[in-house]
Amino acid sequence: MAGGVIGDCYGPCKKARAIGFNHVALEVGDIDEALAFYGRLFDFELRGRSKTSAFIDLGDQFLALQKGRTTALAKQFPTPVHPENHIRT
Numbered sequence: 001m002a003g004g005v006i007g008d009c010y011g012p013c014k015k016a017r018a019i020g021f022n023h024v025a026l027e028v029g030d031i032d033e034a035l036a037f038y039g040r041l042f043d044f045e046l047r048g049r050s051k052t053s054a055f056i057d058l059g060d061q062f063l064a065l066q067k068g069r070t071t072a073l074a075k076q077f078p079t080p081v082h083p084e085n086h087i088r089t
Helices: 031-041
Strands: 023-028 045-049 053-058 061-067
Touching: 023 031, 031 053, 031 061
Parallel strands: 023 061
Antiparallel strands: 045 053, 053 061
16 A cells, blocks of 8 residues: 555555564364364474463464464464564554
8 A cells, every 4th residue: 555544644654664474373173183284284393282272383483373263364463573664653
């Protein structure tokens, strides 16, 4: 969106420069099945786990699995930005 309305910014705005994703959060129907599925695809380390969630390290990011399927889409895509480009409000 070039030059459009972003929050309180009208016209050209200085934007943060994304440098990647910190983690992805997904809702799953079953934590054990999700861990088994991702275990067949990737070599990962289990960062933490409870009855309703699990966190697995994948490279320099992590995957957060949450029990409770309300949508098929991921709900979070936190994006780190370059320290010199933090947006201040």
